[in-house]
Each structure stands twice: as C-alpha cells, then as structure tokens.
Amino acid sequence: MKYEIILFDVDDTLLDFGISEKKALHEAFLEFGLPTGAEDYVVGYQEISRGLWRDLEQGLIDLTELGVERFKRLFLKHGLDIHADSFSRAYLGYLGKEIHLMPGAVEVCEKLGGCRLAIITNGFTSVQTARIGGSPLRHTFEHLIASQEAGFQKPDKGIFDYAFSKLKITDKSKALIVGDSLTSDIQGGLNYGMDTCWYNPHQKDNNLGIKPTYEIRKLTDLLGIIGSKQV
Template sequence: MKKYDTFLIDADGTLFDYDMAEENALKCMFRKYQLSYNENVRTLYRKINRDVWDSFEKGQTPKSEMQVLRFKRLFGALEIKGDPYIFNVEYLVELGKGSFLIDGAFELCKTISDSHCRAYIVTNGISTTQKARLENAIIKPYISKLFVSEDIGFQKLNTLYFEYVFSHIPCTDKSKMIIIGDSLSADIAGGIHAGIDTCWFNKCDTENHSGFIPTYEIKKLLEICDLIG
C-alpha cells in the first residue's frame, strides 16, 4: 500500500464531532437566556444555518452579516426578543469549547506524530472558533498547524486555498500528501483539483453521487494508519 508523510485533515465531521459541539453550544445559550430548548429548536436552527451558509458560499450574503443573520431568523421564527448580535458572539465562545473528538481521532493524530509524519488541520469555518476548539483539544500537541479558510481568504474547495497550504508546510512532494475529510464537495473535490491523493471518511456509508472519486474510502479513522509511513 502507498505511504504518505503529510496528512491534511478536515476538522468538522472528521476529527471533531461538530454536531455535538453545535448542540451543546445551542443548549448552553438557551439555558443562559432562560429560553425553552427542544429538538424542534435544533432542527430549525440547523436548517436556517445551512441556508445562511449556502447563501454565504454563493456570495449572496457577506460574512459580516451571515453569522448574525442565522440568529436573527431563528429569533424571528421562535418569537424570541433579544439581540442576535450578542447572542452570536456568545454562541461562538460556547462553540469553541466543544472539542468533542470523533472515534479514533486522538489515536490517528498521535500515530502520525509518533511516526515522524505531520498532521495539519485544513478547515473552512470561523477562525476564532476553530482555533479555540483546537486549543481545548487533546490532539493539539500532534497537530503541526491549523489552516482556516477565513484567515487564508479562500474556501477549501478553491485551489488557491491549497496553494497557500502547500507554501506554508515543509513538504514539497505532492505524491507524499493526502487529504482526509468527510465532504466530497469540499475535501475530496478540493484535493483532486489541487493534485493530491484523497481519502473520503464515509462514516455513514453514504452513496457517492458527486462525480468526485476519492483515492481511498474509509469508514473508520484508524484505517488511515495503514497509509502512514
């Protein structure tokens, strides 16, 4: 089997359990403001958040408005009186505390580091939140660097994102690099366009109708250990 020494690993849904972090942060905020929280709130928030992110990624909503807009809409739908701007700021702090790891994430990062290879996190999302989550995570000592799209100015799908990453890591041999992630449209498509091998973390056995064919497909993170060398 081919071996790699540079691992670009997605954060949300790959190393970190984003769903759990999001639910935890929402619950904390609703408790803080003495608002009633139930499964419907969560479902509604997720739908609004997805719509708002889609509109940001299509360039229809500026980043500065996007984050506040999701709570403005949620407050409107639930008839909550409050300041969505402050709520968003406090929500992001709570989200940054949610460093819940996916099964195998710790062992994977440690094995890469112990094998004198390097693990980098490549992520879209909000810079302060992603930095805080890594800061709070037990995998931190094994991660060489964190690359957040917001700092770079391009989303992970964009080859300019990858060019930035390549120019900020010591590895220059693309054949020794691989990207691992749960998103076909961001991680796998991005990796293919950037000319590196890809590994799709397909933990839920989803069918691939994207047209992007990963080099490898895995169900558990520890399957990647065979590729370290």
C-alpha cells in the same frame, strides 16, 4: 512512505460537531432566557445553517456574515426578539469550549507521528483553535489553517495555496487531505490536484460524482493507507 503530509478537516473528522453544536446552542439559548430553545429550534437552525455553509463553499457569503445571518433568519422565522449578533458571539464562545473527539482520532494522530500533520478547516479561527487547543491533540499539528485567516474556504484553491505556502509543501503527491465532506474536503483536494480520503463513518451514498482517492469507515483505517501504494 507515499504520504508525508496529512491535512485533516476538524468538524466531524477529528471532533464531533453534532454534539458540540447542540450543547453550545443549549448554553446560548439558556443565557438568553430560553432553556428549551435548543430543543425547540435546533432542526430549523440546522437547516438554515447547512444552506448557508453551502453558500460559503460557493463563495456566495463570507464566514462573518454566515455566523450572524443564520440566527437572523432563525429568529425572524420564529418571531424571537433576540439580537442575532449578540447571540452569535455567545454561541461561538460556548462552541469553543465543546471538545468531543471522534472515535480513533487520538490513536490515529499518535500513530502518524512519522508524518507532518496539519489542519485545514472552514471554521472560525478562534473556535477551532480553542477546541483543538483544549483537546488531547493540542501538540499534534504544525499549523491550524482556517478559512477565516486564509481568506478562502474549501473547496477554493486559494485555501490550499495558503496552506501549502504556510507548510512549505512543494510536492502535492506527498500530501493527503482527510475529511468527511465530499463538497468541501474532497472536491477541494481534487480541485488542487492532490489525493483525498473521504471519512464516511455513516456510509452515506455518494451520488455527487465526486470520486475520492480513498474512502474509509473508521479513522484508524487511515493507518493502512499511509505508506501504502495507491490502488
């Protein structure tokens, strides 16, 4: 078997973040007396949030600051008198309860029982632990490595050093990272000198010059890679 350790991303790899985000936003806005808030402001929020996540990947902002800053900017833009810190706590609480599996996630993890499986995520530790812990994947992974505890985020080599130390991995050639983000998961794996698998279900164009070892459209396609020789 070529790969013995598989490192999975969480959001939009194992769990559908788009659904989770919209539902959690709705519940948070509802709590703050704006029942149509998610519908009214989701587009603007996502634009702000995506920009801040890019800043996080570049080390320009930390996760705690990101969690509040996105709502500060949103509320300022729309003139909403809502305390961003309180709203962020409410949103993250609801987000931790939103568990929507990506197609094939359970099947793939079950059929990879012969491999060591772990998670490496840039998300909030408490949120990701709650979501995975409440899912059918709860007993699947040796460790859930989150950037918040590691002190580094993908694509920084630091989070991989932390993960490899935690998992006692000494041979990078035996490990594969699987994720949907070219700039986070794939670039991070490349930076660390390990093989990468880009999960690209929506067939997005790759115009970034980032070249994954493998590209798959369905999670179940991963089963054909594990144990196979690199091509």
